[in-house]
Amino acid sequence: MEGQNRLCHKRKVKGFTRLYAKLVKQLGRDGVPALRSRRSTLKFPKGSSEGGTEVQAISDEGTSTKNTTGTSKNFAPKWYTCRSSAFLQDEAGAVSTYLILIFIPVFLLCGLLIDVVRWKTAQKEAENAVKAGVRSSMSAFSPALQAYGLYGLPEESKAGDIFTRTVQGNLSAPGDTGGFRFVDQHMVEGSAKVTPMYSLANHEQLKGQILEEMKYRAPLIFSLELSDKLKKTGVAGNLGQAAQFTENAAKIEKLLNERDAKLGEAWDQFLRIRQMSLDAHPFYTAQLRDLNELSGRIGLHTLDEVRQSLQNVKTEIASLKSQISSINSSIAALAMAGPAAAQSISALIQEKQALQDQVTEAMGRMADLEALLQDILRYAQLIAVLKVKAQKDYDDLSQRKDGFLAAMKAGKAANDQLNAELGTVSGASGGGGTSSGSEAVYASVQRFDRQELDTWEAGVSAAVSLFAGVNAQIGDGLMFTQQKYATTTAGLDGFHQQVGTLYTKHQASQEERIGRNQRVEAAKREERTKTGVVLDKVKRGIGGCSIMSGVDPHEAQYHSLLGNPAAAGDTGFYGAYMALNQAGSPDTSVPSVDLDSADGAGLSALKLFSSLGDMLGEVRDEFYIDEFAVSRFSYRTLGLHKDPHGRVIVSKELSQPEQHPLTNQEVEFLLYGARSCAGNYSLAYAELFAFRLAVGTAEALTEPRNEALAAGSPMLVVLAAVTEGALRAQDDLEKLIHGEAVPLSRKFTNNLLTLYYKDYLRIFLLMHSREPVLLSRIQALLQLNTELDLASANTYISGRATTSLRLWFLPSIMKTLGRTEFGGCVPDGNRCELMQTADFAY
Template sequence: MRRTAGGERLFRFKRWWRSEKGGVSMYLMMILLPLLLFLGLLIDVLRWKTADQEAELAVKAGVRSVMSAYSKNLQAYGLYAIETGTVDANGEFAKTVSDNLSDSAGADRFVWMRQELVPGTAKVTPIYPLSNHQTMRQQILEEMKYRAPLNFALEIVDKFQKNGVAAAMGDASRFGERASKVEALIGERDKKMNEAWQEFAAIKQKSADITPFYQTQLRDLNELSARIGVHTLEDTRLALQQAKAQATALQNQIRSIDGSINSLAQAGAGAVQAIAQLAQSRAELASQYQIAMQTVTQYEELIANFVRYGELLLVLQGKTALDQDELHTKLIRFQQAFKQTVLANDALNAEMEQIKNGGGGSSTTAKADDVFARVQVIGKQELDQWEADAGGAVAQFSGFHAQMNDGIWFTQQKYANTTAAVEGSKQTLDTAWTRMSPEMNRRSLSQKNIQDAKREQRAKTQAVLDQVRRGIGACSLVSGVDPYESLYHSLQGNPATPGVKGYFQTFMEMNRQQDNLASVPTAPLDNPDQAGLSALKLASGLENVLSTVRDEYYIDDYAVSKFSYRTLGMEKDSYGRIRTSKELSMPEQHPLANQEVEYMIYGAASCAGNYSLAYAEMFAFRLAIGVAEALLAPDANSLAAGSPLLVLLAAVAEGAVQAQQDMALLIQGDSVPVSKKLSSAIALSYKDYLRIFLLLHSKEAALLSRIQALVYVNTGVDLTQTATYLSGSASTAFSFWFMRGVTRLLGNNGFAACGADKARCSLSKTADLRY
């Protein structure tokens, strides 16, 4: 049976396998050869890992070496950065990396792994300059994180919070705001009430003017009515006609008798008897004629009374219509003014009720309960009665007008009713006037006295404010020239050259910040009312600022510690020795002498401007404390007046005098007690108040830009050419000993690429470090 080719090969292999010649050698070769291959591969892999670690450490060492060349000038301010324009960062980095590689050991020495720097691959990239706000902020926080909390806790929090000064000023501020609001409501109520009172007085005056007229005319009308009695005009006219006809007939008869007598007289003595009879008849007729003429006269007078009655009634009806319209117009004006009075009074009463129920803020300062309890309030019932009286009086006159136009004959009863309506209207107004005029006069006099007292207190305060404005602190000038003008031009820019920006504006724009920040609020020194309220509002912010610890504290304390201010070199310790700054930045030697912190807060373009703003605000702060102290025991006369604003103005006048005295000490470097009544044992200096103002006016973008600008001026270091973060990268190379192809294949697939060079393996490393 023939074997196939495949079967033949299988047969030969089985025969060789069963043979024992050379079996051990083959076995050893099969075992050792893979082992040797594996050991060679393992050695190259270990050398590759060693090279990788060595390259990484060398690159990190190179970056650290470059970063060790930080600016000594900036280090004095607690800032760490290299000046990229003065340091050969790439050269130093390449040298350090090369020195830390195994190739530096020399060619005559055996080394486990010889690695060298690939020429031209060492490079350092500096980023995050100190001109960046976030970078600057982070470095300041690092510098101050161990110092600022202690300083602020001891210098600010303990001196204000734990002694109740901050709370007292907050209470005083809330009292001032509430007092101003209540005073405005009182003024509005009194104004509207005076307007309503004037309209009411117009109604009363009108009633007083017309009542005597109507009393007289109604009396005359009643008399005419009594004369007319029960007669009617038609009956009277008919009776008059009949009486006149009778008188005419009698007169004709008398004339006829007179003619007969004249005829008989011509007849002679024989007609005497007849004449005598006719004369007797004539006498009787004459007597009847006289009676008839009297009757005519009576009826004519009665007709005249009818005429006068009608004329007088028409006059009264016309006048009552006009007077009623005028009274209604006056009543409408009164009601409109009265409505405004009610609204103003309700607003005041609601505010007072809120204060009474505890909604008006703390009453620990100024004995607020006593002050507001003395405010005169007007009850709704009193106002309702006043409106009812005015409306009732006009309604009574309207009833009188209706009676005069009802067409009913004027009788004695109607006379009594109409007279009662007219006089009742006037009596109602007189009663209301009598009831209210004493209170209105008292209120008017009280308002006058309060206004006079306010003017007096304002005059006292204004006198102090004028002295403060005239004596406000300023820098001394030599020959009228500001020695710091050029420095401020560098910081803020020169107005004469608008195109040239100052350092401050440059840093603001570089950090994408707008230079349109609101100005620092200060207390106006030309208005006593605004000065007191603004000072209290300014100081009250301290109560909330101190409630939590914030990063701004660190930056603020950094500013006060590293830079100069007005009283630097003037302050004394408890032994009377001048305090000197221990800061490495040596603030007493800065070009912008004794004014840097003020510039950081206010940003004025002159020493005088920054000093003046600091002085004014410090005065306002001391004024607020003085007001808070004065309100603890308000002036008795002001308290009795029932005007919260007057109490406040009196406290402002007292606080202004004390604040002026305190300022004279503060600008000399002395410390003054935080509060003589609340915390006399704790004193603050000019520097401490600058800390407070930095807290109150926290504008981080502007503050950081001004710090950067001042560092630039003081050190000459361009912060835009600095770096606080370095990224270094380099490539190294080494050769494999054994299985280069296999190792490279493993490296490319499982570890790290070795590059295109088949003879050597290149490693690229990057290290990032920051200060």
């Protein structure tokens, strides 16, 4: 038993000695132990005198033994076991072997961790070096752009060289000869590269820098210069109320004019009906009286009957005359017979006298029949004339009635709309501003009750219907009996009386309406004339650029900004930036201010600034951009403003706007984009006048003149206010363009708050904010002033560099594992290459 134990111990010592020698040899060759799969097997060399030495195989799943003859057995995991039961009792040397097998991997793992730490340290160092390089390269920004508070890296700058030097200077260089450095990495030659990503030609990049530049300064200016002066003082609210009143006044005036026009048409038609009544009543009364008399004389006789009777009478008279002639002949013959025929002659004379009496009687009857015949003919003629006249008059009356009804229908509809609108605006006008004045204006408007108009309409229809009865009585072909005469006369009198009653009832209101309209129109013409004189002066004062030679001295600059019209396809800087940002075609639209008429000037001015209060609700991005434009660029009165002590206010901006090539007109160009100094000044001048006109009109509307109120025309009140506002605005305008400050409002702020020309430009920029257009014009001016294409002024760059680090253990391990890259580390022999990128934006 003891011999077996010694033999087993010798075998263990010999086998582990050879295993250790093998591991040391492998370590000396590769620098690290050879790692095999999870089920690797360690074998002792052959040479034992016993018939096959059992070899322990270490794995995660257990232990197996295999002898030299090829047979194997599985055992529970153990480090080494002899077959003999004596080995189970003798474990001398097993702990040492166990510790050796544990410590060697631990030592190798420590080496691996050392390389990992060195690799991560180098990676962080390279990352910091690249970031520092990118930040340093951004220091080569354009000084010309920096004067505007903008930062752009020109393409011609040496950003790449700065990046390379900075990265190299921030890497741990290899140690001196014989020295030691834990991390010794260097930059791979030619790997440093800087790539620009965005530029100031991009609207979003430019806007972002402007917002960053103005985020502290703009809100303060907004509060002090605009919000406090316009909103908190009530000026913006009063402008809104005045604009609302003007819009309501225009709407009411339109309905009022429409109603009055239709009622005027109806009144004209009614006056024609009345005139026909005045003319027809005496005529028809006389003719009907004659008809009645003729009818009484004619009775039941007919024309044929009378004619036949007349013929019979005439025949009878002829017969009697023939008999008388015969008697006369007989008497002449008897007279020749002498006295003996005296008795016969006396008898003939008596007979003749009797016949003569019959002739006289017949002649009387014939005269009566002839008179009756004349009455019948006159009756027929008169009735024929009356039929034609009555029908014609009825047709005319019907036509007048239809015109009256059509006009009345439209007039009633307009009247209903007018009354409804008056009720709406009267109920909607709250306190303050122009409310009291508007209430008085609305109350003075002449109103018509719907029932009154309905009664008038029904009365005219009834009157014409009465005349229709007269026409029917005349034209029915029946004889005019006493009853028919009475009926016809009653209809005629009823028509005349109905028309007269309607005229009496409506004459006063209609004449009042007509007289009021005439007075209103005369007053409107007077106010328009007064305002027109001011507008003519304003239009003559538009401009201000001095062109002594007839050539615009800034023509070349405007051609650069907007393109030369003579060169096809030349859009200038502005068009190029609009196209680059895909903002659509270059915008040439400008705010509309009507200076051709008093009506248009007042309405357009108030409408233009009606939403000013809503715009002042909060500081917005648009105002940041607007304030950047006003502060960094020149305008008309730059250098003319004075402080309360009379000293000229000098611009302290680094951009030095007073020295820009587009002298004292850049902000106007940003606003309106005209192709000349005169064009931009004209539009700014007109809009400045419109603002002062709106304020003056709003002030005047709070206390309208009594004569304008009494006229009952809302538009007359507006025109009177526009006249007053225009006179004040003209005086203010001259002061503003010469650099003086004028009170924001003489009524609402008691002359305490004043604004300069520059402040009005702020308001106009805020009101006409068209971001793509404004940003493109700013970019065009920047390029003109700095001679730098903003497409090359980079605001965002990406830096990339590759560094190389010598590793101690990782290459062999990666080779053993069959890996070519690990965690961004690209092996190159015993070195590791790391590529780092960093992005940075101004």
